[in-house]
Amino acid sequence: DAGVTQSPTHLIKTRGQQVTLRCSPKSGHDTVSWYQQALGQGPQFIFQYYEEEERQRGNFPDRFSGHQFPNYSSELNVNALLLGDSALYLCASSWATGPATEAFFGQGTRLTVV
């Protein structure tokens, strides 16, 4: 059973560029959340997608946007990259929208902005 898969695993971008990260949820899951994990920190919630709509959003600027496709996969887009956007980006999927849902995490995409 495939878990949560993310691509690419590593990425280097230049300041000011735009980046798209991809996530395929665990089989049977319909909800995708994105987190940013800076070095030495815990993951921070960016936003969550369910039924192709953004349901919740954390404290991130509009440069961070996302999309969910009919097959439940998701993309995270970041525009006008800043050096401070360098981090591990984690995708988590779940199958129910209740508060006790267990989130399954992918291995992440390591983004470096130079």
Add this chain to the structure above:
Amino acid sequence: AQSVSQHNHHVILSEAASLELGCNYSYGGTVNLFWYVQYPGQHLQLLLKYFSGDPLVKGIKGFEAEFIKSKFSFNLRKPSVQWSDTAEYFCAVSPYNTDKLIFGTGTRLQVFP
């Protein structure tokens, strides 16, 4: 603002020692509580969770955690650690009726044989 504090940033133990990792959160309402573990080179995995009922919850690999509502705490314990427990441990809170997880900064545990 909602936050989670993990006071132990780096813990070093010998095998068979007992473990307790602290976790405190700040949020006035009902919460669901989680401990996640990240083994070297692997993804975050759920260790245990609490959302109602018995405040002492048991997870995988012999871990347990106790929710003390009056102290806003959810400390993780294991009576006897193994070398394979070397990992980073994250406490997380999910305010009731939301799905977002608010994580602490993590505790790096190193267990030596």
